[in-house]
Amino acid sequence: MKLFDKKWRVALVVVAVIAASGFVIEHFAGINPISAAVNSVLSPIKNGFSYIAQSISNGVDFVWEMRAYKEDNEKLAAANADLKRRNRDIEAYREENARLQELLELKNSLDSLDTVAARVISYSGTNNCEFIELGKGSLSGIAEGDTVITPDGVVGKVTEAGPAYSIVKTILAPSAAVGIRVTRTGGTGLAEGDDDLAKEQQCKVSFLDRTTTMIVGDQIETSGSGGIYPPGLAVGSIVSISADSSGGLNHAVVEPAVDIDRLGEVLVIKGN
Amino acid sequence: MRIVKLGVWVLVLYLLQTVFGRLISIYGAVPSLIAAFSVMFSFLAPDDKEAAYITVIAAVLAGSCAGHSFPFEVLLIGAGSVAARGLAGYFKHIPRLLRLMVIVMVFTALLITGGYYIANRSINVNTLLYVLLPQLIYTMACALVMYPFMMRTLFKKTEKRLLVI
Incomplete structure (x- = not known):
């Protein structure tokens, strides 16, 4: 064996x-x-x-874990999208808060005047930000002729006050006129809207005193003449100057201090 | 050439059982490949000397990765291989593969049960059913897979043809 x-x-x-x-x-x-x-x-x-x-x-x-990775990835992508949305919301809230804070400071600085804050709810669709609509009206004490401003400067004046809305003619509108003063020299004039310049979000200064000297970059503010706008509110800055045939100043182009096509909240000075 | 083939077989099985053990394990059960190979080779090999060498080498290799069960593993693989060799000449009316699988089953059952008891000093029904039985079944499945490969690579019959000029 x-x-x-x-x-x-x-x-x-x-x-x-x-x-x-x-x-x-x-x-x-x-x-x-x-x-x-x-x-x-x-x-x-x-x-x-x-x-x-x-x-x-x-x-x-x-x-083996690919499926789990895929599910995790989808969950993370959804969470990421949610966080991005929240982040955008927070950013929007932060910007709104900053605007409102500035508006509040402006309101406090104008404590001698009766003011009301309002939100811009629409722009006129047919022209170049020449008219805007506010979400408050006569029920909030807003009346025709009231001045509309932001912390950056003048926006325009109320031309129509409904119960819960107001139409504002901005300083870009051709028929708008604001008595102004050159901050540097004290020379006075008139800021007016112009159809051509309105397309560029600009307006012009004319009827200047012949003794007034002006250079590009000069800041201009409301003079208070005419009684519509309180004095000392920023209007804008000079971006170009043109002269007449005699060499005298004809008109100057102004870049408004307020970004009129991006307005959020404004302050309405009542009964001025 | 045959020595090389045998060396490759033993080395591959050793590496599969030790290095790749975690990869080939199914629910924690790792097959006793070297022990199964030793028994199968002893059963199938035509040459006693070759089978004896493989038995010793396989016993030492399997024992070296068994920790404190070294003497038990070495002895049982030696005894199992001798028994498989001895039984190869009996019950020839039963198909060879069936005989081989019965021997592998009995031998592996003894090996893993004894090895577990020596390592843990205790054993119970749950361990038998859920730890050792899966390992036994897995080892037998591997033996079934190994069988045709062994036959083809190690025990292939060379045809002798008469050259007529």
């Missing part, structure tokens, strides 16, 4: 000796020298293959 062939007897003896010696030496020395030798010899090979195993494991894990 093959079971007891010489070669198998030798193999069994070898195996038994290895097992017994391993057991005895480990029992007394605390380490199995055969295991240690085998592991020492094979550890560099195992070490090399462990990198491959790790790479495969990472790849398998990645594929």
Whole structure:
């Protein structure tokens, strides 16, 4: 019988000796020298293959978790969109808050005047910001002829006051006129709207005193003449000057201090 | 050439069981590939000497990754391989693969149960059902997969043709 062939007897003896010696030496020395030798010899090979195993494991894990990654990604994208929307809202609130704060400061600075804050609800669709509509009207005490301003300067005056709305003619409108004064020199004149300049969100200064000198960059403000606008409100700055044939000043183009096409809240000075 | 093939077989199985064990594990069960190979080779090998060498090498390799169960693993693989070799000549009316699988099953059951007991000094029904049984089934499945590859690479019969001039 093959079971007891010489070669198998030798193999069994070898195996038994290895097992017994391993057991005895480990029992007394605390380490199995055969295991240690085998592991020492094979550890560099195992070490090399462990990198491959790790790479495969990472790849398998990645594929296995792809669905979870996808779901996480979708959730994160939705959360990101929500956060962006909130961020935009917060930014809008912050800008509105800053505008209202400035408006409040202006209102406080005009404590001798009766004022009411109003929101711009629409622009006239047929011309160049020559008319705007406010969300408050006569029920809030607004009346025709009231001055409309912002912390930056003059906007215009109320031409129609409904119960809950008001129409404001801005300083860009051709029929608008504001008595002005050059801040640097004190020279006076009249700021008027002009159809051509209104397209560029500009107006002009004319009827200037011939002794008035003016340079590009000069700031102009309301003079208070005519009694419509209180004196000292910023109107804008000079961007160009043209002269007549005699060399005298003809008119100057003004860039309004107020960004009229981007108005949010304004202050209406009542009953001035 | 045959030695190289045998070396590759043993090394690949050793690496699969040790380095790639986590990758090939199914619910924590890692098959006892080296032990199964040793028993199958002893059963199938035509040469006693070759089978004896493989038994010793496989026993030492399997024992070296068994920790404190080293003597048990070495002895059991040795005994299992000798028993498989001895039984190869009996019950020839039963298909060879079936005989081989029965031997692998019995031997692996003894190996993993004994190894677990020696390592943990305790064993219960839950452990048998949920830890050792899956490992046994997995090892047998691997043995079934290994069998045709072993037959093709290690025991392929070379046809002898008569050259007629």
